[in-house]
Amino acid sequence: MRALLICLLLIGGFPALGEAQVRGLTWADPTLRDAIRDADLIVLARALRVAKNGVAYEVEQTLKGPKRDGHLLAVTGLHHPELRHRPPVQSGDLDYLLLRGKPTGEGFALPTPTLGRFPCRVLSGRPLVVASLGGSETFVRIAVPQSHFEALLRGINSGKSKELLGDARVRLSGKSLPGPERVYWALRCLGLFGSRADRDLLPQIRRAIEKAGPRSATFRLRAAAATALARIGGRGAIQTLLGLLRDPHRGVQSAAAEGLSRVVADMAGSNVFELVVKRLVEFAGAASQRPVTFTSVEDPRTNRIDAPLAAALKGLARLAVPEGLRLARRTLKTEDLDTIDAGLAYFEERGDPRLVPILIKGMRPKGHTDHFVNRRFARVLSLLTKEDYGLDPQDWQAWWESKHTKSTPKDGK
Secondary structure, X not given: OHHHHHHHHHOOXXXXXXXXXXXXOXXXXXXHHHHHHHOOEEEXXXXXXXXXXXXXXXXXXXXXXXXXXXXXXXXXXXXXXOOOOOOOOOOOOEEEEEEEOOOOOOEEEOOEOOEOEEEEXXXXXXXXXXXXXXXXXXXXXXXXXXXXXXXXXXXXXXXXXHHHHHHHHHHHHOOOXXXXXXXXXXXXXXXXXXXXXXXXXXXXXXXHHHXXXXXXXXXXXXXXXXXXXXXXXXXXXXXXXXXXXXXXXXXXXXXXXXXXXXXXXXXXXXXXXXXHHHHHHXXXXXXXXXXXXXXXXXXXXXXXXXXXXXXXXXXXXHHOOHHHXXXXXXXXXOOOHHHHHHHHHHHHHHOOHHHHHHHHHHOOOOOOOXXXXXXXXXXXXXXXXXXXXXXXXXXXXXXXXXXXXXXXXXXXX
């Protein structure tokens, strides 16, 4: 009977199958935070039968959703059928799964073929999980203790984790720092769950940055340090983040620019706020417009890190200062696609419908050589207005004039 049920799960249609999230041969992995938030069911499960179209798993533990312990689930979306012949799973594998589908049903899918399954391994008698934080960190895989991975799942759900913060403190506060992987994990946990109560760790974070050095190979560790600094805040963190704006790697520059805007977001009117705005404006004036990309011909993931210019403009958008709006308007007039994308990122981050006329004015008229960029403008316009008037700026202008009379904000606020 059990074998028959497994066969029924893996042959033919799945009446309650989770909707596939991937369209085409490339995709962007969500962040782990978004994947956990959007998951209908999170389980620890063992693979019983592997077929070309999916895997039959038996649930050993339910971590989110209705209790499904002991149930059989059919999981698809573990691979793209045009990129490999069958799922990268063996019978007997024990995996943590972030699943989408009807929580009480039998059929589920992963968010993407490259995020949502976290394999369990045993090394020297220690149970470990191969973890990834998704998003721009989707290309990083790190083995962490199974208890820490479950603490990460719980912490992201609740927004706090004393267990992981305590572990981060131990790792960063020793007489000598552990290896780069462990330091990276500690800094990422601090960036996820830290607070102003952790500002006493500032010397250790600086020590980690110094030990990493300016090498490209360690840029993720320095970027993780920037994220941790943004989380704990304080004047010392601001000073260190300002220094990281000069890091030789664009990914670290982006993390520092984003971090600075978050640290001073509630300090408007202070001398520190004005100093950070000034430095971000200066930085944006010379920052690279090129995003940091990682994909090779064989890798379907399109995740990337914002260009330093885009990160700076998004930071200025969060702070809603006039200088940011002026810089963003200027980028829309260029002929460089990455620069235009950076400017549009400002308007998307602002989310202010009153700025729509500026975007309409930036669109190219029909017949223009660069008319194709209007697709980018139209996407942001639709996000701000919940409307869709296509790629012709005249159509957008006619709609705006028929519905709105208020002037656009001149001070950027």
